[in-house]
Amino acid sequence: MSEDSETKRQPLKSYHHGDLRNALIQAGLALLAEEGVSGLDLRKVARRAGVSHNAPYRHFADKQALWAAIAELGFHQLTVQIQAALANSAEDPGAQLTAIARSYIVFACENPALMREMFSGLTIDRFAYPTLYSASKAPFTITVDVIQRGQTGEVIVVGDPVYLTVVAWSLMHGLAMLLIENQIPEARENDDVVEELLQRCMQQLYDGLMQK
Amino acid sequence: MSEDSETKRQPLKSYHHGDLRNALIQAGLALLAEEGVSGLDLRKVARRAGVSHNAPYRHFADKQALWAAIAELGFHQLTVQIQAALANSAEDPGAQLTAIARSYIVFACENPALMREMFSGLTIDRFAYPTLYSASKAPFTITVDVIQRGQTGEVIVVGDPVYLTVVAWSLMHGLAMLLIENQIPEARENDDVVEELLQRCMQQLYDGLMQK
DNA sequence: ACCTGAACACCGTTCAAGT
């Protein structure tokens, strides 16, 4: 929440509060959590940050650019949570993949509006916001690594690790998005059911769906 | 496109063109396809339908209600395509699941903005737009049926068919959403890669990820 | 019933100006 420990130290307080860019992003995150995607507007964000309605234009070309910066921070937060989960997980690649999927889904359920914003079409043109685009790929890259290590240890089947990662990522992403869209009403407000769904998804992925 | 063959017959032409409600939905679909989600606004939709900017309020409580109606039609179109694909597919449950997934992904890639609108949070409160919510579950229900038939024929593993469907649906939904968000750049504008990804997803789902 | 025109509050963006 307060990432400005060193910038605050200097008495530079240039005109307003030293780091308006960050203040705007934080205000946007807060509004997203409180009011959802439809509550996000530029003037409201500026008001919340305590500046006039066009101060943001000093830091962002337009509304979309601020939205992109918010989404980018979302991807960084998600990546941090995934890495923390991996650090606390067993060496077993199966357990690691499940840990990644669990972080992904917990993050989505705790930040549904942010998650929607992150996957709202901002990265369609992947060169429009290059830092957003590359931030969005970090979870993918982490998963590729885990799968490669699993293959080296002969725990995971052979095959192009990128393709295998697309499969695993699609599964966790789909479950996350269906959950926040409330398409699986049994799981609404019920963490046990969410965990059960996660377990079943991963188990089916590991074992396969077909009768052997 | 033209679903008004019988309403046009009568000379009822009440005031404007007999079925404004439908004309507004069609105009919205067209705008969505042409300009994306951000191009959707109520006044523009009304203009395109040839009516004043508040005529829509005779048919929809507010902007969201029209958006919900558009999303609902999207789910119906998706359902029709899935059913058509199933009708042309072999009896084999594996082939049928792949056919469902292929329709789902082709629909998403051909209508990315509509797909985003369909899963944009409108169904979070699943009682806000009940017909939208029930329309959104049709693909799920169809998949449950296929899986149940596969279990009866002892081709698909035993287990709660609803849970198994959540797994399969998450996988196809996740792949579809990642594709339209351009998170898998190799697949951009390349139908062969999309088909390859689909095949790998389904194969991995059927066979399992782990070394046996 | 169904549609229109005027009106209001509000948003995104621009511009000239202030420190």
Place this chain on the structure above:
DNA sequence: ACCTGAACACCGTTCAAGT
């Protein structure tokens, strides 16, 4: 450099009124 106030075009919604 960074911020403000006025201005413009536009949107969502409401209301009184027209056929």
